[in-house]
Amino acid sequence: MPSPERREPEQALLPPELAEFLKDRRFACVTQATNRGTVLVIKAPGSEIESVRGRVPVQLRYYLYQHPAAPVIRMILTIYDQPRTPLAFETFINVEDTAQRADFEALANQNELDLLFYDEELAHRLSKRVRIGQPKVVTQILGEADRLLAAIPKERFDFDRAKAELMEATTL
Numbered sequence: 001m002p003s004p005e006r007r008e009p010e011q012a013l014l015p016p017e018l019a020e021f022l023k024d025r026r027f028a029c030v031t032q033a034t035n036r037g038t039v040l041v042i043k044a045p046g047s048e049i050e051s052v053r054g055r056v057p058v059q060l061r062y063y064l065y066q067h068p069a070a071p072v073i074r075m076i077l078t079i080y081d082q083p084r085t086p087l088a089f090e091t092f093i094n095v096e097d098t099a100q101r102a103d104f105e106a107l108a109n110q111n112e113l114d115l116l117f118y119d120e121e122l123a124h125r126l127s128k129r130v131r132i133g134q135p136k137v138v139t140q141i142l143g144e145a146d147r148l149l150a151a152i153p154k155e156r157f158d159f160d161r162a163k164a165e166l167m168e169a170t171t172l
Helices: 016-022 046-051 098-109 136-150 159-169
Strands: 005-007 028-034 037-043 058-065 072-079 087-093 112-118 124-131
Touching (some): 016 028, 028 072, 037 087, 098 136
């Protein structure tokens, strides 16, 4: 499990559409393209952000779920700030969505992933950088997701339904 390096917050303003998406959520995690590659934008209460400061173990995992309506890639970020009750976030990738696919695919060419933490007021409070273990796994998952997607007729494709059913069936 890699340990992230400690980084001080930069003034990282959120794009307006992302800020709108995050504003009413207590916890959230999404991929975002930047000029330095894909990052994870994480929204959490300030007290939770404070608990992950410093060097703490972090684990990043990817899963591909085969659903009759759509393939769903699930990324799970677990921060072991409190080993018995780690802080965990998940985000879902729709490979048919050009932007989401590109954000995920970029991880195959990155050795590190920036984590940008925003609080309740959407103020940037913390940045961390973690190493990406086995970036080739991203390419393998995308290849398999493409194969699954090709087998689903366009009129049957429904990523939102597949994601909702996956969320009901899994826990963090």
